[in-house]
Amino acid sequence: MPPTSPNTSLDPTDWRALRQQGHRMLDDMFDYMENIRQRPVWQPIAPEQRQAFREPLPRSAIPLEQAHARYMTEVLPFASANSHPRFVGWVQGGGSPVGMLAEMLAAGLNANLGGRDQMPLEVERQIVHWMRDLFQFPDTASGLFVTGSSTANLMGVLVARTRALGADSRFKGVNPPGAAPLVAYAASTAHSCITKAMDINGLGTQALRMVPVNDQDQMDIESLAQLIAADKAAGLQPFLVVGTAGTVNTGAMDDLVSIAAIARQESLWFHVDGALGALGMLSPTIAPLLKGIELADSLALDFHKWGQVPYDAGFFLVRDELDQLNTFASPTAYLARHERGLGAGSPWPCDLGFDLSRSFRALKTWFTLMCYGTDQLGAVMAHTCALAQTMKQRLQAYPDLELMAPVALNIVCFRFRCDNADAVNAEIVADLQESGIAVPSVTTVHGHTVIRAAFVNHRTVEADIDLLLEATQAMGQARCQRHCGNKG
Ligand SMILES: *Cc1c(COP(=O)(O)O)cnc(C)c1O
Numbered sequence: 001m002p003p004t005s006p007n008t009s010l011d012p013t014d015w016r017a018l019r020q021q022g023h024r025m026l027d028d029m030f031d032y033m034e035n036i037r038q039r040p041v042w043q044p045i046a047p048e049q050r051q052a053f054r055e056p057l058p059r060s061a062i063p064l065e066q067a068h069a070r071y072m073t074e075v076l077p078f079a080s081a082n083s084h085p086r087f088v089g090w091v092q093g094g095g096s097p098v099g100m101l102a103e104m105l106a107a108g109l110n111a112n113l114g115g116r117d118q119m120p121l122e123v124e125r126q127i128v129h130w131m132r133d134l135f136q137f138p139d140t141a142s143g144l145f146v147t148g149s150s151t152a153n154l155m156g157v158l159v160a161r162t163r164a165l166g167a168d169s170r171f172k173g174v175n176p177p178g179a180a181p182l183v184a185y186a187a188s189t190a191h192s193c194i195t196k197a198m199d200i201n202g203l204g205t206q207a208l209r210m211v212p213v214n215d216q217d218q219m220d221i222e223s224l225a226q227l228i229a230a231d232k233a234a235g236l237q238p239f240l241v242v243g244t245a246g247t248v249n250t251g252a253m254d255d256l257v258s259i260a261a262i263a264r265q266e267s268l269w270f271h272v273d274g275a276l277g278a279l280g281m282l283s284p285t286i287a288p289l290l291k292g293i294e295l296a297d298s299l300a301l302d303f304h305k306w307g308q309v310p311y312d313a314g315f316f317l318v319r320d321e322l323d324q325l326n327t328f329a330s331p332t333a334y335l336a337r338h339e340r341g342l343g344a345g346s347p348w349p350c351d352l353g354f355d356l357s358r359s360f361r362a363l364k365t366w367f368t369l370m371c372y373g374t375d376q377l378g379a380v381m382a383h384t385c386a387l388a389q390t391m392k393q394r395l396q397a398y399p400d401l402e403l404m405a406p407v408a409l410n411i412v413c414f415r416f417r418c419d420n421a422d423a424v425n426a427e428i429v430a431d432l433q434e435s436g437i438a439v440p441s442v443t444t445v446h447g448h449t450v451i452r453a454a455f456v457n458h459r460t461v462e463a464d465i466d467l468l469l470e471a472t473q474a475m476g477q478a479r480c481q482r483h484c485g486n487k488g
Contacts, residue, residue, distance in 0.1 A: 088468070090454060092305065114348060123360075146315065156271035156298040183209060184241065252408050253289050269298070271299070306381045329351035
């Protein structure tokens with residue numbers, strides 16, 4: 001029966017028409033994925049396109065077809081296109097058709113995963129158990145989905161801080177008079193979000209010791225031990241060491257076994273930033289490089305990178321749930337939960353992290369793991385490492401190009417040889433991006449500006465490497481001629 005009073009429902013009056021429009025929208029996204037290789041990777045946003053999104057708040061409606069058309073013409077072509085096989089600029093995943101469909105199902109359900117006794121939470125707990133087993137954590141382990149590893153690393157620092165200062169620091173604050181100031185350690189190659197986490201945690205970035213690295217870009221273990229000894233002698237309290245499983249710059253893997261040994265000996269919390277590399281556990285060829293990750297007290301990882309789950313899908317795992325509850329739970333709330341009804345099932349995710357309202361990130365992750373299987377996902381990761389080795393080999397055929405860092409995993413840092421190489425290589429990268437041929441990025445390795453190619457996407461193949469190398473060579477020669485009049 002159509003309602004006679006003013007209809008405030010957001011559902012359509014004509015479901016048939018909506019279904020047809022929905023099919024067209026879905027088809028457009030299947031087309032996008034199926035034909036993505038034919039598109040430019042990226043194209044600069046024209047000023048009028050940008051201007052189109054400076055409109056006043058819409059008081060009245062436009063038809064769905066019209067909003068869809070605007071999305072297809074004004075938004076989609078100007079995305080950063082990390083789903084494209086020649087997007088190699090940053091460590092970003094490619095997504096997948098299965099992940100997209102699962103995300104649609106989750107949005108339709110509109111579940112809020114903060115808590116309550118609901119089956120979507122069992123899907124999330126399924127993944128917690130899978131991660132616990134994958135990383136050989138004990139049965140006491142707990143975890144939850146978060147936006148990304150920036151948040152998971154922040155939470156790792158917070159749990160470590162609460163462990164060091166005691167749960168009453170949540171009441172008293174982090175700088176009790178007379179207490180020794182806390183200090184933490186991470187390799188100089190650690191992700192910038194670790195520094196940010198120290199800042200947000202109120203400990204200050206100066207309390208993070210940047211440990212020098214060895215010639216393989218791994219944390220230098222000797223230096224770590226020396227820094228800890230010096231800090232203790234100065235009356236400070238070392239409380240945390242962060243190891244990185246795959247650095248964002250060069251893909252270096254810290255020696256997690258040795259770091260764990262020092263952490264145990266010095267009673268430090270051992271957190272691993274596995275944003276890039278942790279899921280390499282799914283590949284028999286990569287897993288041995290991660291040895292020692294099973295000794296971590298807490299772990300950050302991203303399903304949206306190597307795991308190819310659509311954004312966002314970060315994950316935080318803790319060895320002992322008690323530490324996570326002590327840090328995040330509000331005891332008055334969680335101890336007062338019900339035995340029956342929707343209020344049962346404590347502890348809830350809201351007791352294990354910051355967020356109360358949470359989306360159903362677990363669903364797209366569950367679909368991805370189930371529908372591709374972890375053998376294939378592991379093979380994708382191994383394939384990206386093989387691509388990096390192939391690129392390293394093929395670089396040798398280009399006398400103008402040189403390798404700038406060891407290739408430990410899936411990242412290749414290289415550059416065009418030239419006078420004024422730092423400036424020229426930065427321009428080559430912008431030229432490549434604007435050409436639409438490929439998107440590498442610029443980074444700094446041992447003081448040199450270099451071109452970085454990070455292979456993460458499951459769609460990338462060897463032919464993409466040749467296109468990237470050819471284009472780099474051509475643009476390098478053109479740039480260099482303009483800059484210095486010779487190739488140096
Ligand atoms: C990507 C990355 C991060 C940050 O993770 P987000 O998911 O982008 O928040 C942290 N550490 C490393 C090593 C990374 O590669």
